[in-house]
Amino acid sequence: MPEQSPLEPAEGDPFGPHNLPYGVFSTADEPDRRRLGVRIGDHVLDAGAAAHALGSPYAALLARPSLNPLMAAGRTAWRDVRRALTAWVTVPAHRADIEPLLHPLGSVTLHLPYEIADYVDFYASEHHATNVGRIFRPDGDALPANWKHLPIGYHGRAGTIVVSGTDVTRPSGQRKAPADPVPVFGPSVKLDIEAEVGFVVGTPSRQGSPVEQASFRDHVFGLSLLNDWSARDIQAWEYVPLGPFLGKSFATSVSAWVTPLEALDAARVAPPARTAELLPYLDDADAEEPGGFDLRISVSLNGQVISEPPFSTMYWTAAQQLTHMTVNGASLRTGDLFASGTVSGAEREQRGSLLELTWNGTEPLELPAGKRTFLEDGDEVTLTAWAPGPDGTRVGLGEVTGRVVPA
Amino acid sequence: MPEQSPLEPAEGDPFGPHNLPYGVFSTADEPDRRRLGVRIGDHVLDAGAAAHALGSPYAALLARPSLNPLMAAGRTAWRDVRRALTAWVTVPAHRADIEPLLHPLGSVTLHLPYEIADYVDFYASEHHATNVGRIFRPDGDALPANWKHLPIGYHGRAGTIVVSGTDVTRPSGQRKAPADPVPVFGPSVKLDIEAEVGFVVGTPSRQGSPVEQASFRDHVFGLSLLNDWSARDIQAWEYVPLGPFLGKSFATSVSAWVTPLEALDAARVAPPARTAELLPYLDDADAEEPGGFDLRISVSLNGQVISEPPFSTMYWTAAQQLTHMTVNGASLRTGDLFASGTVSGAEREQRGSLLELTWNGTEPLELPAGKRTFLEDGDEVTLTAWAPGPDGTRVGLGEVTGRVVPA
Numbered sequence: 070m071p072e073q074s075p076l077e078p079a080e081g082d083p084f085g086p087h088n089l090p091y092g093v094f095s096t097a098d099e100p101d102r103r104r105l106g107v108r109i110g111d112h113v114l115d116a117g118a119a120a121h122a123l124g125s126p127y128a129a130l131l132a133r134p135s136l137n138p139l140m141a142a143g144r145t146a147w148r149d150v151r152r153a154l155t156a157w158v159t160v161p162a163h164r165a166d167i168e169p170l171l172h173p174l175g176s177v178t179l180h181l182p183y184e185i186a187d188y189v190d191f192y193a194s195e196h197h198a199t200n201v202g203r204i205f206r207p208d209g210d211a212l213p214a215n216w217k218h219l220p221i222g223y224h225g226r227a228g229t230i231v232v233s234g235t236d237v238t239r240p241s242g243q244r245k246a247p248a249d250p251v252p253v254f255g256p257s258v259k260l261d262i263e264a265e266v267g268f269v270v271g272t273p274s275r276q277g278s279p280v281e282q283a284s285f286r287d288h289v290f291g292l293s294l295l296n297d298w299s300a301r302d303i304q305a306w307e308y309v310p311l312g313p314f315l316g317k318s319f320a321t322s323v324s325a326w327v328t329p330l331e332a333l334d335a336a337r338v339a340p341p342a343r344t345a346e347l348l349p350y351l352d353d354a355d356a357e358e359p360g361g362f363d364l365r366i367s368v369s370l371n372g373q374v375i376s377e378p379p380f381s382t383m384y385w386t387a388a389q390q391l392t393h394m395t396v397n398g399a400s401l402r403t404g405d406l407f408a409s410g411t412v413s414g415a416e417r418e419q420r421g422s423l424l425e426l427t428w429n430g431t432e433p434l435e436l437p438a439g440k441r442t443f444l445e446d447g448d449e450v451t452l453t454a455w456a457p458g459p460d461g462t463r464v465g466l467g468e469v470t471g472r473v474v475p476a
Numbered sequence: 477m478p479e480q481s482p483l484e485p486a487e488g489d490p491f492g493p494h495n496l497p498y499g500v501f502s503t504a505d506e507p508d509r510r511r512l513g514v515r516i517g518d519h520v521l522d523a524g525a526a527a528h529a530l531g532s533p534y535a536a537l538l539a540r541p542s543l544n545p546l547m548a549a550g551r552t553a554w555r556d557v558r559r560a561l562t563a564w565v566t567v568p569a570h571r572a573d574i575e576p577l578l579h580p581l582g583s584v585t586l587h588l589p590y591e592i593a594d595y596v597d598f599y600a601s602e603h604h605a606t607n608v609g610r611i612f613r614p615d616g617d618a619l620p621a622n623w624k625h626l627p628i629g630y631h632g633r634a635g636t637i638v639v640s641g642t643d644v645t646r647p648s649g650q651r652k653a654p655a656d657p658v659p660v661f662g663p664s665v666k667l668d669i670e671a672e673v674g675f676v677v678g679t680p681s682r683q684g685s686p687v688e689q690a691s692f693r694d695h696v697f698g699l700s701l702l703n704d705w706s707a708r709d710i711q712a713w714e715y716v717p718l719g720p721f722l723g724k725s726f727a728t729s730v731s732a733w734v735t736p737l738e739a740l741d742a743a744r745v746a747p748p749a750r751t752a753e754l755l756p757y758l759d760d761a762d763a764e765e766p767g768g769f770d771l772r773i774s775v776s777l778n779g780q781v782i783s784e785p786p787f788s789t790m791y792w793t794a795a796q797q798l799t800h801m802t803v804n805g806a807s808l809r810t811g812d813l814f815a816s817g818t819v820s821g822a823e824r825e826q827r828g829s830l831l832e833l834t835w836n837g838t839e840p841l842e843l844p845a846g847k848r849t850f851l852e853d854g855d856e857v858t859l860t861a862w863a864p865g866p867d868g869t870r871v872g873l874g875e876v877t878g879r880v881v882p883a
Contacts, residue, residue, distance in 0.1 A: 215713055228808075238805050242803060306626075310620055397725060399722070400636055
């Protein structure tokens with residue numbers, strides 16, 4: 070047997086050749102030259118260099134410092150490039166060309182993989198929305214009246230989305246407890262996470278032309294884990310009547326890796342049964358393929374798993390969100406990112422935020438490092454996930470991690 | 477006397493050499509070549525060509541298809557370029573070089589003058605917020621509890637901002653009157669306008685570093701009129717709890733012309749007296765210059781003036797908005813656009829939306845073309861404005877206009 074090739078990850082590796090997520094990296098030698106990379110096991114393939122070496126017709130698209138051109142090239146290009154990449158990393162005849170173009174994951178710097186256009190955040194988990202309702206409106210209906218009729222969403226700040234590994238400075242702002250006569254200013258005392266999944270648009274659409282659910286795969290390039298850091302105290306004081314603003318806009322972390330939709334074909338599952346009749350544009354009872362994704366997310370705080378939210382429980386699917394977001398004629402741009410909202414399952418240990426896990430701080434988590442209600446300075450939060458892949462494999466989603474630094 | 481030069485607009489022209497707003501244009505000969513232009517009277521000066529002809533050190537910055545590079549170049553460059561432009565259009569010795577580079581306004585196509593990064597919309601008029609409160613919460617407090625403590629704002633959709641003159645397709649969406657058992661879907665029946673002023677950021681800031689009010693002129697390049705088209709019925713059903721989304725995201729119109737801050741030095745006025753104590757970061761009692769702008773806006777519907785909102789009545793200033801938007805550490809990017817929210821004065825004929833002018837449709841406007849509650853297909857809305865300039869002049873803001881086309 071020859072020495073183990075980086076092109077042959079161990080059996081069961083969730084980043085095997087059935088996965089091949091995209092990212093953007095630079096090396097220590099050339100820190101300013103960003104290049105497209107594809108992850109295979111614990112290595113990154115320089116995709117542009119590989120395409121050049123093997124004479125691919127997509128060499129120009131792949132020799133770019135960002136995913137945007139490939140994302141804008143459309144579904145046929147996405148399929149063709151993925152086929153080519155699969156061949157490059159699996160066909161033994163290519164090995165001599167490809168192996169020199171692999172970089173150990175630990176040796177590269179990963180960057181935001183694409184330029185983000187608009188960022189929208191949804192609120193698509195019934196368990197999450199119900200928990201929030203019970204915490205903040207204990208005497209009212211847990212779900213808002215519109216919740217079962219439309220996927221509630223709002224626009225967030227695209228300019229403060231950072232790549233996994235970026236430190237997050239604790240935000241300052243106004244907060245006012247109900248008993249306080251006036252608001253006070255200072256560092257947030259209720260800094261939280263939200264475990265989410267973000268979908269990125271490749272193919273744009275024209276203003277005035279809604280996008281149907283059936284066109285989901287024509288427009289959406291892939292998905293990533295996302296942590297929507299939230300300052301609950303800032304948010305509580307500011308959000309009536311126009312929604313969250315500074316409680317969210319200080320930072321949102323996304324994974325450095327974008328998993329192409331095709332890698333998750335074996336993970337498609339039916340969403341939960343709908344308990345209210347949907348308007349025709351949102352109805353997905355007769356969809357050609359199920360709209361859910363069976364992603365098993367894990368949330369760690371300083372290395373300790375604190376929650377395992379199941380993405381399969383999301384009430385509203387990404388296809389429904391895409392359709393809703395454009396039904397008023399709003400256009401899509403390459404790089405539009407829309408996230409699911411906090412993923413929470415039915416069980417306590419499946420909740421995707423500390424707000425829910427500690428019931429707004431009233432039920433602290435007992436961790437090896439001590440009690441936690443909300444995040445303390447120095448805390449590091451990491452989201453990982455996997456999904457069923459073809460033939461019993463697992464498809465790993467790139468992690469998203471971030472550490473809280475003091476205000 | 478020689479023939480009148482386009483460089484000598486009539487006395488009193490609000491687009492004289494004291495104004496010089498920036499835009500981006502193309503000509504019929506070269507429709508794909510976008511160029512920076514500066515408006516003088518009824519003409520557009522090709523700024524890049526002028527800089528080249530006169531050997532300006534800023535020729536490279538001005539020979540670009542968008543304002544972003546100039547906006548990113550910072551305040552010293554803004555001042556120097558404005559001085560140079562003023563000389564080019566006023567010094568007789570330059571006339572022979574400059575006149576051939578002027579294009580009649582009616583002969584060019586105007587484009588979005590810059591690429592928009594993030595778009596934030598505020599809610600800064602006390603009269604507007606009070607009217608909205610009275611209409612929708614007749615038995616409650618007119619202003620939300622936080623309104624006097626912070627400038628309420630939210631993120632909007634940057635990708636659907638269109639330049640003045642672009643038709644606006646009536647959006648469709650869900651609406652549900654309180655008496656309806658379930659929501660219905662269809663074209664909005666309460667399509668409205670919001671007369672606003674938008675401020676555009678030139679100099680970016682670093683994530684984690686708030687921007688003080690005193691740095692307003694270092695970061696903000698200029699301002700434009702803006703019409704935040706709003707579907708009141710869609711908005712009313714969707715906006716609890718995360719704020720406006722599809723009721724706004726279908727289209728926002730901005731003027732093709734950006735007025736540099738320096739052109740409005742004579743229009744700075746003190747904002748209304750503050751009736752609640754402000755936290756130090758928002759306090760502007762000792763500001764070096766007054767934070768308000770004396771802009772007199774005019775709203776026309778099919779050529780008939782229906783309102784004249786005074787921007788000087790805005791409770792929250794643009795400097796306060798900039799500071800608030802970044803106090804949590806959110807960064808600024810070149811091209812960030814933040815708008816004031818609807819400008820409404822104290823008087824009925826100063827209200828900046830049809831919602832207020834018709835009291836949610838209960839008091840129709842009597843117009844030459846008939847009664848109006850909300851917008852009908854074919855309606856054209858135009859915002860114009862002027863402000864006091866130096867030496868008794870008027871500084872015109874570029875108009876923003878748009879026509880409603882059927883869903």
